[in-house]
Amino acid sequence: MAAIELAGLTKDYGEVVANDDVTFSVERGEIFGYLGPNGAGKTTTIRALLGLISPTDGTARVLGHDITDESDLLEGKRDIGYLPDSPSFDEGATGRDVLELHARIKGDERSEDLLELFDPPLDREVREYSHGNVRKLGLVLTFMHDPELVILDEPTSGLDPLMQQRFAEFLRAERERGVTVFFSSHVLGEVRRLCDRVAIIREGQLVTVEPVESLLDRSGKVVRLRTAEPVPFERFDPSSLAGVHDLETSLDREDGAADDSEAAFTECTFTFTGDVNALVERVDGIGLLDLSVEEAPLEDIFMRFYGAEDEVGAERSPDSVGRDESEDEVGDEQTHGTARSSGGGDDA
Amino acid sequence: MERRDPAEVATMLDLARYDGRRRFKGSVYLSIGLTLLAALIVWIFPSFRDAMDMDELLAAYPEPVLQVMGIRTMATLEGFLAVELYVFGWIILLGLYLAYSTAGVIADDVDRGRMDVLLSLPISRARVVGEKFAAMAVPIVLVNILTPIVVYVGAPLIDESISGADLLAVHLFSIPYLFACAAIGLLASVVFDRASIAQRVALGVTFALFLVESLLEGTDYEAVGAIAPMRYFDPNEILIESTYAVGDAAVLIGMVIILLLASQFWFRRRDIS
Numbered sequence: 001m002a003a004i005e006l007a008g009l010t011k012d013y014g015e016v017v018a019n020d021d022v023t024f025s026v027e028r029g030e031i032f033g034y035l036g037p038n039g040a041g042k043t044t045t046i047r048a049l050l051g052l053i054s055p056t057d058g059t060a061r062v063l064g065h066d067i068t069d070e071s072d073l074l075e076g077k078r079d080i081g082y083l084p085d086s087p088s089f090d091e092g093a094t095g096r097d098v099l100e101l102h103a104r105i106k107g108d109e110r111s112e113d114l115l116e117l118f119d120p121p122l123d124r125e126v127r128e129y130s131h132g133n134v135r136k137l138g139l140v141l142t143f144m145h146d147p148e149l150v151i152l153d154e155p156t157s158g159l160d161p162l163m164q165q166r167f168a169e170f171l172r173a174e175r176e177r178g179v180t181v182f183f184s185s186h187v188l189g190e191v192r193r194l195c196d197r198v199a200i201i202r203e204g205q206l207v208t209v210e211p212v213e214s215l216l217d218r219s220g221k222v223v224r225l226r227t228a229e230p231v232p233f234e235r236f237d238p239s240s241l242a243g244v245h246d247l248e249t250s251l252d253r254e255d256g257a258a259d260d261s262e263a264a265f266t267e268c269t270f271t272f273t274g275d276v277n278a279l280v281e282r283v284d285g286i287g288l289l290d291l292s293v294e295e296a297p298l299e300d301i302f303m304r305f306y307g308a309e310d311e312v313g314a315e316r317s318p319d320s321v322g323r324d325e326s327e328d329e330v331g332d333e334q335t336h337g338t339a340r341s342s343g344g345g346d347d348a
Numbered sequence: 349m350e351r352r353d354p355a356e357v358a359t360m361l362d363l364a365r366y367d368g369r370r371r372f373k374g375s376v377y378l379s380i381g382l383t384l385l386a387a388l389i390v391w392i393f394p395s396f397r398d399a400m401d402m403d404e405l406l407a408a409y410p411e412p413v414l415q416v417m418g419i420r421t422m423a424t425l426e427g428f429l430a431v432e433l434y435v436f437g438w439i440i441l442l443g444l445y446l447a448y449s450t451a452g453v454i455a456d457d458v459d460r461g462r463m464d465v466l467l468s469l470p471i472s473r474a475r476v477v478g479e480k481f482a483a484m485a486v487p488i489v490l491v492n493i494l495t496p497i498v499v500y501v502g503a504p505l506i507d508e509s510i511s512g513a514d515l516l517a518v519h520l521f522s523i524p525y526l527f528a529c530a531a532i533g534l535l536a537s538v539v540f541d542r543a544s545i546a547q548r549v550a551l552g553v554t555f556a557l558f559l560v561e562s563l564l565e566g567t568d569y570e571a572v573g574a575i576a577p578m579r580y581f582d583p584n585e586i587l588i589e590s591t592y593a594v595g596d597a598a599v600l601i602g603m604v605i606i607l608l609l610a611s612q613f614w615f616r617r618r619d620i621s
Contacts (some may be wrong), residue, residue: 047464047620047621050464050467050468051467052463052464052467052619052620052621053619053620053621054619070472070473070616071472074470074471074472075470077468077469077470078470080468081468082464082465082468084461084464084465086461087461087464087465088460088461088462088464088465089462089465090370090462092370093370097366097370101362101363101366102469104360104362105360105362105363105469105470105471106469106470138465141465
């Protein structure tokens with residue numbers, strides 16, 4: 001029996017089909033990433049799996065329990081941990097109050113260990129919590145009853161890079177213990193570091209389900225560099241360096257007034273899908289002022305590898321990647337941005 | 349702590365106790381406030397009684413005012429308390445407060461995203477509604493503890509006396525009334541996603557019911573007032589005539605059960621978004 005089985009899951013809101021005939025399975029004991037740009041329908045799937053919203057068509061089973069049957073799903077919830085994209089607790093309660101409530105209802109088998117790893121200030125009221133502390137409390141609550149399956153919606157947004165690292169290690173250790181992890185993300189780097197398999201959803205439709213390795217080969221990085229001296233155009237031309245796409249250059253004219261910007265540049269941006277070593281070789285010795293290598297925005301990857309069926313995804317600027325699905329919290333937007341750039345930094 | 353088996357969990361009122369504890373402090377303050385109001389009313393009664401003929405004063409009021417406030421007499425402490433404290437303080441103020449406050453219990457959690465976490469627990473939606481409603485017993489019971497003591501002790505201090513049994517009865521019979529007002533709020537709370545809307549609707553409906561019941565009394569449309577909880581709780585009758593309408597209390601309890609079941613039914617079927 002698979003941990004999660006979706007069979008034609010559809011949620012039609014009238015003006016938008018948030019999930020359109022989504023079918024895939026998550027096997028027991030794997031870390032499964034659910035990847036898609038914001039607004040793609042990831043949260044809709046997750047909320048349906050937890051019985052928070054009912055599908056307009058199709059169904060799904062979690063740990064063998066039918067999500068459309070409340071009492072059947074209740075049996076399953078004893079072995080499920082869930083962390084929403086922006087977890088929220090009673091403002092006037094202390095972390096400990098919330099923890100004790102959860103302990104009484106679903107049991108507590110390992111909160112002490114978890115509190116050593118993620119240490120929210122339990123004796124303070126939740127209203128005083130930072131974004132990161134709320135998330136830490138959420139993580140403790142998600143895992144405290146030792147669930148067989150955890151469902152995490154954008155789990156690392158709001159965590160600082162150190163906590164993200166700790167969280168990644170923790171998830172891998174959980175997998176070793178046999179826990180099935182299903183998490184959504186719009187950050188490719190996060191998914192590729194953690195997952196065994198990935199499902200990609202876009203505009204409510206499942207694009208692909210594949211092992212993470214095959215995705216690795218096909219995604220790209222955005223490279224930005226700036227130099228003191230003009231660099232000949234040929235150095236990063238797609239014909240001389242394999243894997244360069246969408247090369248855009250500019251020349252700082254004050255420094256190299258005599259040069260033609262068609263032949264040389266001091267600043268350039270391109271997407272790179274080739275061999276990193278080849279790139280490093282080309283970058284070596286050109287007098288860099290600045291260099292950044294970041295994950296390519298998901299929209300660009302969709303464009304390149306899965307084609308754009310319409311222009312909605314294509315026209316989105318890279319900036320929109322940081323926007324939260326609910327679009328309600330500015331703080332979330334910022335933290336998503338952090339998650340993204342640190343993911344890129346890791347790979348660079 | 350060990351994991352419990354489902355049967356054991358089902359008998360626990362964990363959520364009700366958690367919510368009730370969180371309501372305790374505010375309810376104590378509310379109770380103290382109403383007790384001060386009660387003390388004030390008892391304290392000013394003698395100067396009213398001595399300064400003027402209260403029945404003459406009443407005659408000066410237009411009939412609709414007497415009707416809305418359910419005024420019978422203000423010449424006795426019982427009549428004065430029934431109007432100033434129990435009609436005004438309990439039926440209107442507390443009734444509106446409980447409708448308003450209960451309207452937040454589900455809608456606010458949904459509104460702020462807390463319901464997602466709550467429903468990820470192995471607890472049914474019907475139980476969430478039931479236990480959160482049960483937690484409203486904390487303010488409802490607490491406001492009825494301190495006030496009668498203060499009134500009972502205060503009456504001899506102004507050379508009046510009041511029947512302890514009647515006083516006890518008026519508070520006891522107010523409990524199903526206040527639960528009925530809370531149940532109106534509960535229904536609004538599951539129907540509307542936004543707490544602010546649910547609360548406004550609950551306030552509006554409760555106040556409208558109060559007006560309908562009191563203004564239509566004695567007209568051809570009096571029957572319409574039968575849906576209002578206010579019809580089934582009459583402090584005047586209890587304090588002045590020592591008549592305890594047990595049947596009316598049963599009607600209120602019936603209303604509470606119907607509204608609670610309707611709320612649970614509605615909440616089970618809706619999407620949490």
